[in-house]
Amino acid sequence: MLSDKPNDTNVSQEVMDTKDIEVDLLLQAVFMKYGHDFRNYSKAHLKRRINQRLQLNGYNTISELQNKVLWDKTFFRTFLQDLSINVTEMFRDPEFYLTFREKVVSDLKTYARLKIWQAGCSTGEEVYSLAILLKEEDLLSRTQIYATDFNKNVLETAKQGIYPKKEMELYAKNYIEAGGKGKLSDYYTSKYGSVLFDKSLSKNIVFADHNLVTDGVFAEVNLIFCRNVLIYFDKFLQNKVLKLFNESLTKRGILCLGTKESLRFTDFEQSFSMLDKKMRIYKKLQIPKK
């Protein structure tokens, strides 16, 4: 089987169909045994990740992989890591942060206390970027940030706030393009090829395990950041998660998506107005449009 292997002959319709069954069974097994629900993630992406794992371990079928996933918990952690993409950077899409400063910050300044939820924070680069921006705008001290992810490994890194020094060249460049008011190096100390971000930045950040698919509303917030997470979900799941966001946002709350994500083709297009079209910054409407 696994006729995608180089030099194998053509893939028959039967093989294709059987593999699709195997993928569904594997996701069902993961959900039933471990409670992680990937059933409505993008199938094309899942299949690519699953195939990579098959090749790495030399398994011939997805059923073999399923057997291992069910009976070997340590292996499951590895497989979970395969399925979660944690690629991130500081001030990713600098233009987004620039626009955020111009179009959102003045609005945020009208609040005496501010609650922000950053969903899918990965290893934390994005949340430290946000904290720096808020600090420069004199907002950090009145803000409570909830930074959540369903991957415990990345949350651990995020909490520590330690990153490789070699990344800082790109991040410093992003920071300037993002409208930074000082130098990125003002916010960290370097040691042995690593940098440690200032604890004053993370003082008001709570890092927590939260699964967007299976967990519910946990706080009412003024602003939600959820960037480059929804792209991994199918339409059904996007709608489910957007419902959660809609319920978690206060009146006129703000939603920031990734620059290639949008509310178009979703059920919530009418519930938000556009603060910035290009940078995908939305504002919750008191009464949804018809």
Place this chain on the structure above:
Amino acid sequence: MKAVVVGTSYGGMEAIRNLLMNLPGDFDLPIIIVLHIGSNTINSYISQLHHKTNRKVKEAREKEPIRRNTVYFAPPNYHLQIESDFTFSLSTDPKINYSRPSIDVLFETAAWAFKDKLIGVLLTGSNNDGAAGLQTIKKFGGITIVENPETAFAKTMPSSAIELFEPDFVLDIKNMAEKMAELGK
């Protein structure tokens, strides 16, 4: 046939322009393209192409349904995937062969979705992205076309595919357009 996927890097802007300009106006299959362009935006190239070819040209959006009479480009810095319901999805997975978007990712997921109703085209380029993906297209019953390395601007990309397996056609751009028109009927 239901769709065409195209991959190219070095020399690709010119090659795509040539290919599209040589296609007959009534060629209506969706054309989905990965062009390695670094982290630059692709907008000005897209509007230029639209004016030159009189075709609808746009960046592919996630969840967007794939339509006829449209040329789609992968957004820079994202991998472009095809889902089985013929919509696009994006991912920010690490670079593959130093590339994001990766041609292999588009080709492989397109093969899964379109199976034998797909035409895969690999053009000029200076790395070997796309060769494995094109082979997958062939295994799923699709038609594979490679630009003639002798006349291509950069031959590494087409040559890598020819070394890996035997594509259905090896053609220069002009004949390629004719072949596509014939297959698209």
